[in-house]
Amino acid sequence: xxxxxxxxxxxxxxxxxxxxxxxxxxxxxxxxxxxxxxxxxxxxxxxxxxxxxxxxxxxxxxxxxxxxxxxxxxxxxxxxxxxxxxxxxxxxxxxxxxxxxxxxxxxxxxxxxxxxxxxxxxxxxxxxxxxxxx
Amino acid sequence: xxxxxxxxxxxxxxxxxxxxxxxxxxxxxxxxxxxxxxxxxxxxxxxxxxxxxxxxxxxxxxxxxxxxxxxxxxxxxxxxxxxxxxxxxxxxxxxxxxxxxxxxxxxxxxxxxxxxxxxxxxxxxxxxxxxxxxxxxxxxxxxxxxxxxxxxxxxxxxxxxxxxxxxxxxxxxxxxxxxxxxxxxxxxxxxxxxxxxxxxxxxxxxxxxxxxxxxxxxxxxxxxxxxxxxxxxxxxxxxxxxxxxxxxxxxxxxxxxxxxxxxxxxxxxxxxxxxxxxxxxxxxxxxxxxxxxxxxxxxxxxxxxxxx
Numbered sequence: 001x002x003x004x005x006x007x008x009x010x011x012x013x014x015x016x017x018x019x020x021x022x023x024x025x026x027x028x029x030x031x032x033x034x035x036x037x038x039x040x041x042x043x044x045x046x047x048x049x050x051x052x053x054x055x056x057x058x059x060x061x062x063x064x065x066x067x068x069x070x071x072x073x074x075x076x077x078x079x080x081x082x083x084x085x086x087x088x089x090x091x092x093x094x095x096x097x098x099x100x101x102x103x104x105x106x107x108x109x110x111x112x113x114x115x116x117x118x119x120x121x122x123x124x125x126x127x128x129x130x131x132x133x134x
Numbered sequence: 135x136x137x138x139x140x141x142x143x144x145x146x147x148x149x150x151x152x153x154x155x156x157x158x159x160x161x162x163x164x165x166x167x168x169x170x171x172x173x174x175x176x177x178x179x180x181x182x183x184x185x186x187x188x189x190x191x192x193x194x195x196x197x198x199x200x201x202x203x204x205x206x207x208x209x210x211x212x213x214x215x216x217x218x219x220x221x222x223x224x225x226x227x228x229x230x231x232x233x234x235x236x237x238x239x240x241x242x243x244x245x246x247x248x249x250x251x252x253x254x255x256x257x258x259x260x261x262x263x264x265x266x267x268x269x270x271x272x273x274x275x276x277x278x279x280x281x282x283x284x285x286x287x288x289x290x291x292x293x294x295x296x297x298x299x300x301x302x303x304x305x306x307x308x309x310x311x312x313x314x315x316x317x318x319x320x321x322x323x324x325x326x327x328x329x330x331x332x333x334x335x336x337x338x339x340x341x342x343x344x345x346x347x348x349x350x351x352x353x354x355x356x357x358x359x360x361x362x363x364x365x366x367x368x369x370x371x372x373x374x375x376x377x378x379x380x381x382x383x384x385x386x387x388x389x390x391x392x393x394x395x396x397x398x399x400x401x402x403x404x405x406x407x408x409x410x411x412x413x414x415x416x417x418x419x420x421x422x423x424x425x426x427x428x429x430x431x432x433x434x435x436x437x438x439x440x441x442x
Contacts, residue, residue, distance in 0.1 A: 009327075010328045012416060049307055049310065049332060051333050
C-alpha cells in the first residue's frame, strides 16, 4: 500500500475528516494517481482499528466532491479530474485558504517575499512530482 | 432500519432503597451497530446492563432482549448474548485451556477457533494458570470466553478498565472483528472516549440515571459547540441561553459552550454585539466533559429512530 494513513482520535478533527485530508494530500502529491484503487473499506478500517462506517463516510464525502469515484462491485478509485464546484464556489474556497495562510504568515511575521516564494516552490513541487516514473 | 430491535428499554426505573439509580430510561438498539455507553461513574450504566441481562429486577418499566423480557430470558436466547462483566473475573485454579473447555460445555455453538485466535492475539499460553495472569491477560481470557460462543449481541461492561494500551488496541480489534459478520451488535461502556470515537457507531450518554444523548459520535460533536466572543471592552454577563453548558469570562472574551444550537440562539449570540465570534471545534472528550460536567444543564438531545 502506498498510503501510510494515520489517525489520532482525541483530536478536534473528526476521524473521517482526517482520512479525507490524507487522501486529498496523497492525490495532490500524486502518491495516489488517477484511476488508482483505494483500499477496501473493511481492510482500511481494520488496519486503522476504526469503525468501517467512518472510512465509508470519508470515501462518500470525497466521491461527492468528485475526487473519488465508486465503480460498482469493484471498489473506489481516484476519479478523473473534473470541475465539481461552480467557479464561485471554487473562488470562495481558495479565498478562505488564502486568508488562513496570510493570517498565519502575518502572525509569524513572515515577509510577503518569503510567503510568495514558498507558495511558488510548493506549487511547482506538486505539479512536478510524477508518482513513480514516466 | 426495519429489522427487529436487539435491545428495547422501556421507561426503566431502578431504585436501591430510596436512591434512584436509573430514571425513566428509554432506548432502542437495532441490530448491526456498535453502541458506546457513556456516563460518569455511578450514573447507572452497570445497573442498566445488569437489568438488561436479567441479573437484577427493575423497579418500574422493563427491558427486552431479542424480543424477550429480560427477567424471563430462555436459555436459547441467553446463548445468543455474550456478557463481559466489569472486572475480568476468572477461575484462578484453572489453566487458560481449562477455562475454555469449561465454558464450552455450556454453549452449543462454541467456536474453538475463535477462542484460540483471541488467546493467540493476546499472546497467552493455554497452559498458564488463570490466577497467575496480569489484568490485561485476564481480559484476553475473558474476551475469548465471551467471543467463542459467537454471540449475536455482545455486552461489554467497561472492558478496557485496567488494560494497557496494547491490550486495549487488541480489545478494539476484537470488537471490529466481531462486527465483520452482519447483524452483530455490541453495547460497550467505557470512559475512554478516544476508543469510543474509534469504533462506536452511536453513543448513549447517561447522566444521573437519565438518558441525555442517543446519537452518532459526529452528531454529538456537532451539537455541543464552543464559541469565543471577543469584545472591545468587558464582555456582558452571559445571557440565560437555552442549552448553555458552560460559560467563562475573561477581560475581553466570553467563552460559551452550548448544546443544541439553533439559528435563533445564534442570533441571540450575535445580539451581544461582540467584535468577533469564533466557533471552535471540540474534541469528543471536551464535548463530553462540558456536556456532563458539574455545570451541565439537563438538556436532552435524543434521536429517535425513524418511525418503522
